[in-house]
Amino acid sequence: MVTQAPPQAPAEPSAGQVARRRWRSSRGIVGVLFALAVIAVVLAALRPTGSNEQLDPTSAKRDGTRAIAELLKQRGTPVTVARHASEAAAASTPRSMLVVSRSERLTDADIERLRSTPGDLLLLAPGRDVLAVLAPGVTSAGPSFEETSDPGCEMPFAKLAGRVKFGDSQTYDDPDEGVGCYKAAGSPRLVSLIAGNRSVTVVGSSGFLTNEHLDEEGNAALAMGMIGVPPSVIWLIPDKPAAGSGAGDKTITDMVPFGVWLFFLELVVTVLLVAAWRARRLGPVVAEALPVAVRSAETVEGRARLYRAARARDRASDALRSGARERIVPLLGLPRGSAQDPASMHEIVAAVAVRTGREEAYVGAALYGPEPADDAGLIALTDVLDDLERQVRQS
Amino acid sequence: MALTGRLGLLALLGALVPLLVPSWWTLLALWGVLLLGVVADLALAGNxxxxxxxxxxxxxxxxxxxxxxxxxxxxxxxxxxxxxxxxxxxxxxxxxxxxxxxxxxxxxxxxxxxxxxxxxxxxxxxxxxxxxxxxxxxxxxxxxxxxxxxxxxxxPAFPSRRHLPAKLARLRELTGAHVALIRGQGTEFDSLREYVDGDDVRSIDWRATARRGDVVVRTWRPERDRRIYLVLDTGRTSAGRVGDIPRLDCSMDAALLLGALASRAGDRVDLLAYDRRVRTRVEGASRTDLLPAMVHAMAPLEPELLECDAAGMVSTLMARVRQRCLVVLLTDLNTAAIEEGLLPLLPQLTARHLVMIAAVADPRLGEMAAGRGDLAAVYDAAAAERARADRRRLTAELRAHGVEVVDAPPDEIAPALADAYLALKAAGRL
CATH class of the missing domain: 2.60.40.10 (Immunoglobulins)
Known part of the structure; x- marks a missing residue:
């Protein structure tokens, strides 16, 4: 029987190589996950941090507006806080001043309701739809990041207030009617106009009214000036519209165009078609019974591990010694059977001692001695036996 | 029926259409076109x-x-x-x-x-x-x-056929012209012929010499027409791999070489593969048919993972062969399997037949026995020594029963078995 040279077993890869290989195979996924994490962190950081109490005249927090409300009260102007547009509309009188904050929470119906109120309006950073209804003719002209601004107009309260620190703010196109103040790059931040029979003031920033910023530059003066001295101030800060109240009950699915639905339906069909394409194979999968692969020496290896687990130095040393005797005895010219025969112990020891020039006690201890005391002794015994065998062979 | 990737691609491209013309009709038309294409393809494709x-x-x-x-x-x-x-x-x-x-x-x-x-x-x-x-x-x-x-x-690959010419040459030495010159190469009487210088005087047939008035010598030749029964053990021990080859394949290789050699030597060769039942059998094949018959019989054999039934094997053998023959059992010298299975039945077998056991030794045992250095290697060495001692003891026991034992590593088992056969033949023990 010709045995092919056993195929070279691939060298066991080191831990470093394994780690490198795993890194190579997974770095794409790790990179994508890392990028996703970075994007998530950035998005979270960019999220607007407005709280529920922002611009709330009852809130004493940094972003509340209790300071301005208190100032107005000290001056003798009562401030009514309206939490809904209908409340504000009900409280509104022809001479009152309605401050509209957080106008993004107003529904279309709310805005319509506000349009029919009689009093003056102060719109704080209004949205596009609010502008269109309540301040016709005013259009937004992009944001400005200049912190402070000078009045640059003839409005008396603006001239009185002087320099104001708006922070980030919206600007508006210079209106055809009305007055624009606090311009940045030609576009005013504050527009005052007459709409119908009332005065409407639009200001592109609400931050300068907050408790935190009210004391800076001429902020407070501008605020007081814009509100003026009406008999009453109604501060509208709408609650979030409840679900089903008209606006906001459009879910995202209502807003998806019909064509996109059909697109996704067609994609589903495509996936099914591709699945059908890939699932149909050219011929069956062939299963085959494989032969068992049992190494012939497996039982011997198992016995070796059992010896080691049980620290069976006695069995191991016996086996090693008898194996060595088995090889030495024919070299001495003694009958083969005497290797395992205790009776011929002295004969063998003497013969080996003569051949190797070692002492009989040494040879006897090596070939017939007691079990080694420890593992080092067992390893040493193999060396001694190998030595004796080699010396007998060479003598 | 099968769909293609092109259909999927078209469907994917078609998904853009309802984006442009959002209507159910667009989608239905698209599907209709695809369906039409599929139906047309199925109709026009080769039958x-x-x-x-x-x-x-x-x-x-x-x-x-x-x-x-x-x-x-x-x-x-x-x-x-x-x-x-x-x-x-x-x-x-x-x-x-x-x-x-x-x-x-x-x-x-x-x-x-x-x-x-x-x-x-x-x-x-x-x-x-x-x-x-x-x-x-x-x-x-x-x-x-x-x-x-x-x-x-x-x-079976029969890689040991490269040993065949050498073994046949040795066989010819036994049977050929040398027979006349060297006495004792055979034991079977062949013929008488005139004495030539150099012939062994002990081979002179005095009776014939007296009849012929001329010196006549007897010539001998090796026995012919002996029967050899090859028995393959396909039980669990034959499944173990020596190197990367199952023991059974090594045994088959050795059996094929022996079969080829013995059939050229004029002996009749039969084959039996057995574990718990007869796996395959080749009997009575003629000289020229033997090797193909053996090879074909061996081809589908696989090791069975069960203990070989030695009693069944022996009784099958005894029932099939009445006259004396050489029984070559190709198995493993596994202490437990042999001692419990075959050993008690050996006297029965050896009483009628000459028994030879050929076993494939595992070179891994030698490697393990030579292991030195650390504790694991030394315990490996001890276990290997123990296994070798068991094997030696078993061999001695079998020899005591009059069984010939051939124990060789896989690349030597086939020539070793052939040599053992030639030695038996030369000694006239068949």
Whole structure:
């Protein structure tokens, strides 16, 4: 029987190589996950941090507006806080001043309701739809990041207030009617106009009214000036519209165009078609019974591990010694059977001692001695036996 | 029927259409177009049902070599057929190419050559032939799977046949011209002939000399027409791998060399493979048929994972062979298996036959026994010494029963067994 040279077993890869290989195979996924994490962190950081109490005249927090409300009260102007547009509309009188904050929470119906109120309006950073209804003719002209601004107009309260620190703010196109103040790059931040029979003031920033910023530059003066001295101030800060109240009950699915639905339906069909394409194979999968692969020496290896687990130095040393005797005895010219025969112990020891020039006690201890005391002794015994065998062979 | 990737691609591109024209009708029209394309393709694709398959080619191949099997595709339909064809074989048949393109005009035949290089011994059956014919638009295909049975038998590689010339030369030394010169090479009386200078005077036949008035010597020749019974043990011990080859394959190789040699030497060779029942049997094959018969009988044999039933084996042997023969048992010198199974039955067997046990030794034992240095290696060495001692003891015990034991590593077992046979023959012990 010709045995092919056993195929070279691939060298066991080191831990470093394994780690490198795993890194190579997974770095794409790790990179994508890392990028996703970075994007998530950035998005979270960019999220607007407005709280529920922002611009709330009852809130004493940094972003509340209790300071301005208190100032107005000290001056003798009562401030009514309206939490809904209908409340504000009900409280509104022809001479009152309605401050509209957080106008993004107003529904279309709310805005319509506000349009029919009689009093003056102060719109704080209004949205596009609010502008269109309540301040016709005013259009937004992009944001400005200049912190402070000078009045640059003839409005008396603006001239009185002087320099104001708006922070980030919206600007508006210079209106055809009305007055624009606090311009940045030609576009005013504050527009005052007459709409119908009332005065409407639009200001592109609400931050300068907050408790935190009210004391800076001429902020407070501008605020007081814009509100003026009406008999009453109604501060509208709408609650979030409840679900089903008209606006906001459009879910995202209502807003998806019909064509996109059909697109996704067609994609589903495509996936099914591709699945059908890939699932149909050219011929069956062939299963085959494989032969068992049992190494012939497996039982011997198992016995070796059992010896080691049980620290069976006695069995191991016996086996090693008898194996060595088995090889030495024919070299001495003694009958083969005497290797395992205790009776011929002295004969063998003497013969080996003569051949190797070692002492009989040494040879006897090596070939017939007691079990080694420890593992080092067992390893040493193999060396001694190998030595004796080699010396007998060479003598 | 099968769909193609092109259909999926078209459907994907078509998904853009409802974005432009958002309407149910657009989508339905799109699906209608795709469906129409599929139906047209299925209608216009080559008719795979009208195909007939025929096979010719090799039915057996020696392991490690390649067989060629030709698949003839006959198109009985009225249209030309262009298709992709896959001849499905088990993985160990090593069939290439995996798929082939065929283009068969109506009423004609085309051949597809398959090359099979089996990786394991045994029968490899063709499973089926699958044909896929894609329509002109490339959207859908007709597919059909139809069996086209064929079996290729992978025969044992018999690598030890390279030892055969040397062993035959030795055999010729025993039987050939040298017989006249060297007395005692054979034990069977052959003929008488005149004395020539150099002949051993002890071989002079005085009775014939007296009759003829001339000095006549007897010539001898080795015995012929002896019976040799090869017994393969296919039980669990034959499954163990020595190196990377199952012990059974090594035993087969040795059996083949011995069979080839003995049949040339004029002996009758029979084969039996046994574990708990008769796996295969070759009996009464003529000299020229023996080797092919043995090889074919051995090809599908696989080791069975059960204990060999020695009693059954011995009784089968005793029942089948009445006259004295050489029983060569190819097994493993496994202490437990032999001592409990075969040893008690040996006297029965040796009383009538000459028994020889050939066992494949594992070189790994030698490697382990030479292990030194650390504790694990030393315990390995101790276990290996213990195993070798067991094997020696068993060998001695078997020899005490008058059994010849041949114990050699896998690359030497076949020549060693042949040598043992030649030695027996030379000694006239058959």
């Amino acid at each position: 795979v049902r009208a195909l007939r398959f025929h096979r010719t080619g090799d039915t057996s191949v020696r392991l490690g070599q390649s067989a060629t099997v030709t698949l003839t595709v006959e198109n009985l339909g009225r249209r030309r057929l262009k298709a992709r064809l896959r001849d499905v074989w088990p993985p160990s048949a090593g069939a290439t190419p995996r798929t082939a393109r065929v283009d068969v005009p109506a009423g004609e035949r085309r051949r597809v050559e398959m090359s099979l290089t089996p990786t394991r011994r045994g029968d490899r059956r063709a499973i089926t032939v699958v044909v896929r014919s894609v329509g002109p638009l490339g959207l859908a295909a007709r597919q059909l799977s139809r069996p086209a049975p064929w079996t290729v038998r992978a025969l």
